[in-house]
Amino acid sequence: MAKTTSKANTLQKSLMTRKRLITIVLLSAGVLAFALFSNYGLLTRLTLMSETQELEGHLGVLRTTSDSLRRQIRILETDSTEIERLARERYGYIRPNEEVFIINRDSATP
Numbered sequence: 001m002a003k004t005t006s007k008a009n010t011l012q013k014s015l016m017t018r019k020r021l022i023t024i025v026l027l028s029a030g031v032l033a034f035a036l037f038s039n040y041g042l043l044t045r046l047t048l049m050s051e052t053q054e055l056e057g058h059l060g061v062l063r064t065t066s067d068s069l070r071r072q073i074r075i076l077e078t079d080s081t082e083i084e085r086l087a088r089e090r091y092g093y094i095r096p097n098e099e100v101f102i103i104n105r106d107s108a109t110p
Helices: 002-037 042-078 080-091
Strands: none
Touching: 002 042, 042 080
């Protein structure tokens, strides 16, 4: 009878160890899933970091464009020759007694 009790105790301990192991694995899987896939998880953080880098690059392009446009505004506010040049180029303005020569270039000749 002592052998039967000993085997029963060993079997019971083995089952308890398996239950604990399964419980630990399930809890660990739950914590890992939360850490990876929740709103505050690792994948969300990586996605947001990538988006932040992309937006910072776009912001740099916009700042460069903005600086260029501000420089052009400053030139147009202070330089009358630049205004005259733009009026001649864009609108075909000419000065009195000035002649305009239009040159047509053939695309075949260099």
